[in-house]
Amino acid sequence: MQRLPPVLKTCALGAVLALATTARAGDLVFHLTAHGNVTAGVNRLSGVPRGHCLQCHPERQTPVLSSPVLFTVNNNTLCFTCHAATGAGQFYAGQTAYASSSHATSANMYWPGPTPVARPATDAGKCLNCHTPHGARDAQGLISNLERFREEAACLGCHDATGPASTNISAELAKRAAHPVATVTGVHLVGESAATAFGTGKRHAECVDCHNPHAGTAAGPLTGTSRVRVTNGVAGAAPSFTLVPATDTTAVKEYELCFKCHSSWTTAPAGQTDLARVLNPANESMHPVEGVGKNTSAQMAGSLDGGTGLPHLSPTTVLTCADCHSNDDLPRTVSLVAGYTGAVPRGPHGSSASGGNAAFSNAMLRAPYRKDLKPKAEAYTVNDFTLCLVCHASGPFGTTGTTARTDTAFRFHGFHLRSISGKGSGGQDISVAGAGQGNAICRECHYNTHGTRGAPWSGNATYTRGVNFSPNIVGAGGTGQPTWAPGGTVGTGSCRLSCHGMNHAPETY
Numbered sequence: 001m002q003r004l005p006p007v008l009k010t011c012a013l014g015a016v017l018a019l020a021t022t023a024r025a026g027d028l029v030f031h032l033t034a035h036g037n038v039t040a041g042v043n044r045l046s047g048v049p050r051g052h053c054l055q056c057h058p059e060r061q062t063p064v065l066s067s068p069v070l071f072t073v074n075n076n077t078l079c080f081t082c083h084a085a086t087g088a089g090q091f092y093a094g095q096t097a098y099a100s101s102s103h104a105t106s107a108n109m110y111w112p113g114p115t116p117v118a119r120p121a122t123d124a125g126k127c128l129n130c131h132t133p134h135g136a137r138d139a140q141g142l143i144s145n146l147e148r149f150r151e152e153a154a155c156l157g158c159h160d161a162t163g164p165a166s167t168n169i170s171a172e173l174a175k176r177a178a179h180p181v182a183t184v185t186g187v188h189l190v191g192e193s194a195a196t197a198f199g200t201g202k203r204h205a206e207c208v209d210c211h212n213p214h215a216g217t218a219a220g221p222l223t224g225t226s227r228v229r230v231t232n233g234v235a236g237a238a239p240s241f242t243l244v245p246a247t248d249t250t251a252v253k254e255y256e257l258c259f260k261c262h263s264s265w266t267t268a269p270a271g272q273t274d275l276a277r278v279l280n281p282a283n284e285s286m287h288p289v290e291g292v293g294k295n296t297s298a299q300m301a302g303s304l305d306g307g308t309g310l311p312h313l314s315p316t317t318v319l320t321c322a323d324c325h326s327n328d329d330l331p332r333t334v335s336l337v338a339g340y341t342g343a344v345p346r347g348p349h350g351s352s353a354s355g356g357n358a359a360f361s362n363a364m365l366r367a368p369y370r371k372d373l374k375p376k377a378e379a380y381t382v383n384d385f386t387l388c389l390v391c392h393a394s395g396p397f398g399t400t401g402t403t404a405r406t407d408t409a410f411r412f413h414g415f416h417l418r419s420i421s422g423k424g425s426g427g428q429d430i431s432v433a434g435a436g437q438g439n440a441i442c443r444e445c446h447y448n449t450h451g452t453r454g455a456p457w458s459g460n461a462t463y464t465r466g467v468n469f470s471p472n473i474v475g476a477g478g479t480g481q482p483t484w485a486p487g488g489t490v491g492t493g494s495c496r497l498s499c500h501g502m503n504h505a506p507e508t509y
């Protein structure tokens with residue numbers, strides 16, 4: 001027979017309701033937790049008050065099952081006695097989902113310490129690596145959800161350089177661009193599901209906004225997260241949205257997760273693209289994220305057949321956001337991020353692709369992408385557009401020649417990227433009309449990478465072929481909107497505009 005620890009005994013002796021409200025354990029906050037609550041707390045035994053220590057710690061135990069004395073062995077079956085089903089916050093997905101998660105199955109999922117003290121390897125998979133049944137507190141007070149740590153601190157204790165998890169997410173968050181996981185605190189709430197919880201004034205992104213530690217697996221790291229499903233309308237229209245709760249542990253389409261914070265379901269910062277509207281597959285042109293794209297030309301196939309990433313893509317490929325927004329350490333010989341199985345952690349956690357150069361985009365891209373105009377006399381370099389060239393052939397840009405090609409329908413691609421330096425005047429700001437005296441960059445003619453419905457010039461919003469001009473390009477003669485029209489056959493078209501001091505009134509190809 002084993003006796004209760006003295007601290008417990010003092011509370012067990014006076015097994016009355018009044019005592020349960022003041023009974024202390026752990027960091028002396030038990031009575032403030034969901035377990036210690038006298039009206040809604042633990043309630044296994046009808047003869048013992050709700051929220052009382054005795055619900056889990058019987059006075060004596062024969063034979064000895066566990067240390068300390070508990071009503072059953074000290075492992076997850078104890079928790080499952082009361083937590084077989086989904087949690088009240090709808091985030092804990094239940095016993096069955098937990099059983100197949102990486103955290104339950106990995107032999108390395110045990111707390112490394114030092115604070116709180118390390119758990120033994122035999123504790124791998126236990127809820128107790130992240131939770132304490134008694135509650136804990138820090139300088140800010142009670143830590144919610146019976147967690148041992150606040151927010152990302154719990155995750156990064158294992159997902160850092162020293163492990164035991166194999167993926168170092170801590171290093172990703174320290175990069176030049178990162179989701180505000182560590183920089184925003186105290187905003188996330190468990191079970192939050194209102195659109196306003198993710199919008200203006202509440203912008204945040206904790207690990208648990210994108211992952212469910214009770215359900216995620218190596219093949220499905222996003223399993224068990226809440227997300228918004230779209231029902232698309234006609235081209236250009238914002239879709240209607242339906243929230244899918246975290247308790248739905250069916251396969252997650254990554255973009256549905258991103259739409260929780262980056263679409264008009266909520267309120268994203270001014271100037272940010274409504275990605276649900278711009279990626280609608282009914283639109284004239286968009287990168288293919290929700291479904292296959294609109295460009296089925298042989299030249300499109302040729303373009304995709306020459307990227308640095310393998311396997312080469314095709315006009316029927318569907319991408320994820322993370323194929324462009326991901327870890328910049330991923331090899332550029334890999335096309336689709338989901339197909340990558342190496343040691344570099346995938347996902348849009350952070351990126352230093354800009355290299356600190358303000359002329360390059362800092363939008364958490366997996367490879368460098370020049371966003372500002374080039375200065376006069378600077379030669380073309382593939383390093384300005386590494387991101388695009390992971391999937392698209394560099395051939396069209398590798399020549400000053402203007403003869404027809406099989407890997408692009410715009411035979412003047414190379415001409416613009418290599419041969420126009422010195423023409424025109426003005427600065428390097430892509431938003432200043434008339435600016436540009438260096439060689440062209442992709443963004444001048446493909447300003448919104450996601451799709452043409454996000455074009456800065458209203459008249460460009462229904463264009464095909466990803467063509468939408470930047471604000472430094474203006475209409476022919478210097479006034480009005482720049483325009484482009486495809487010709488009767490693929491490989492022909494015309495532009496009416498003024499850029500880099502050149503009037504196209506129109507120019508045809």
Ligand code: HEC
Nearest residue numbers: 005007008023024025030035042052053055056068128133
């Ligand atoms: C929901 C069930 C549950 C309730 C209620 C509960 N405990 Fe525990 N207690 C546990 C578990 C499980 C452990 C083992 C913890 C571990 O292995 O980390 C434990 C461990 C302990 C220990 C050993 C030292 C430690 O902290 O690990 C003491 C002492 C203790 N509990 C006291 C109490 C007291 C006092 C109360 C009431 C104020 C209480 N417990 C309420 C489940 C519970």
Ligand code: HEC
Nearest residue numbers: 034040041042043044078079082088127131133144145146
């Ligand atoms: C005797 C029943 C019982 C046992 C055993 C039990 N719980 Fe609970 N637990 C509850 C009740 C009741 C609640 C409050 C209602 C709810 O959230 O489902 C709760 C709530 C929770 C919460 C949510 C806390 C919050 O602030 O909302 C967590 C986390 C939790 N339990 C973890 C555990 C873990 C881990 C174990 C095993 C060490 C465990 N529980 C064992 C009954 C139990």
Ligand code: HEC
Nearest residue numbers: 079083087088089090091092098127130145190191208213
């Ligand atoms: C890897 C860490 C980790 C492990 C392991 C873990 N949890 Fe959690 N759990 C969390 C975090 C973090 C939250 C808070 C989520 C939030 O803030 O949105 C949470 C929240 C909860 C909640 C409250 C949300 C709800 O749906 O009511 C319950 C209940 C819960 N966990 C139970 C469990 C049980 C039972 C186990 C073991 C079978 C377990 N957890 C294992 C990290 C973990």
Ligand code: HEC
Nearest residue numbers: 102106108109110111155158165166207213216217218221
């Ligand atoms: C006690 C250590 C520990 C803690 C705490 C922890 N993890 Fe893990 N996590 C692991 C281990 C071990 C794996 C299995 C894969 C591996 O070894 O890297 C894993 C796997 C995962 C996976 C699945 C992807 C994969 O590589 O299998 C995700 C997603 C994940 N963790 C997210 C989180 C989040 C979010 C938190 C915080 C709420 C968290 N982890 C807390 C140790 C931990």
Ligand code: HEC
Nearest residue numbers: 203204205209257258260261269321322325348362363364
């Ligand atoms: C829970 C909310 C949330 C979710 C879910 C989310 N994000 Fe974010 N994201 C943010 C916040 C907050 C920022 C900081 C800027 C802002 O407020 O938009 C941000 C910033 C970004 C940026 C940088 C934007 C810039 O202006 O440079 C990119 C790119 C991005 N997220 C991509 C994604 C992708 C891809 C997904 C889906 C895998 C995703 N996000 C899911 C909240 C979220």
Ligand code: HEC
Nearest residue numbers: 255258262272273275287319320321324361363369371449
């Ligand atoms: C084909 C590559 C590609 C894909 C796929 C892609 N993005 Fe982007 N995204 C970019 C590029 C390039 C930029 C930077 C644009 C710039 O600086 O001109 C960007 C910028 C952003 C920004 C900040 C600026 C803005 O336009 O709002 C957010 C937020 C963002 N992306 C989120 C997402 C989300 C969410 C998805 C999936 C639903 C996604 N992206 C899919 C390439 C991509």
Ligand code: HEC
Nearest residue numbers: 152155159167169179205206207210221322337345346347
């Ligand atoms: C804005 C959403 C978002 C946030 C916030 C976020 N992640 Fe992720 N994470 C992802 C996505 C998306 C993937 C999967 C990428 C893929 O499969 O292409 C991923 C992948 C992972 C993986 C698996 C990596 C691999 O290569 O197997 C782990 C582990 C992980 N995240 C842990 C974390 C931890 C820990 C945190 C907090 C410190 C966190 N994530 C924050 C979106 C997010």
Ligand code: HEC
Nearest residue numbers: 299300303385388408409410416440441442445465491493
């Ligand atoms: C001077 C304007 C201009 C610049 C600069 C430009 N493009 Fe284009 N691009 C076009 C036009 C116009 C089309 C449409 C051709 C057609 O279908 O008639 C096009 C089409 C494309 C296509 C579709 C496949 C094809 O037919 O080639 C891809 C991919 C593409 N561009 C990538 C890029 C990349 C990557 C860059 C920067 C390295 C870039 N473009 C720079 C004007 C431009």
Ligand code: HEC
Nearest residue numbers: 285286293294295315317323387388391442446449465466
């Ligand atoms: C991860 C792979 C990937 C990356 C990176 C990528 N693209 Fe694409 N892109 C595609 C695919 C796949 C299509 C085919 C869509 C279709 O067939 O309609 C495409 C199509 C296009 C089109 C033609 C769209 C149309 O409707 O005709 C343009 C223009 C384009 N991309 C430009 C770019 C630029 C500029 C970049 C760099 C900022 C870039 N892409 C980065 C995969 C990628």
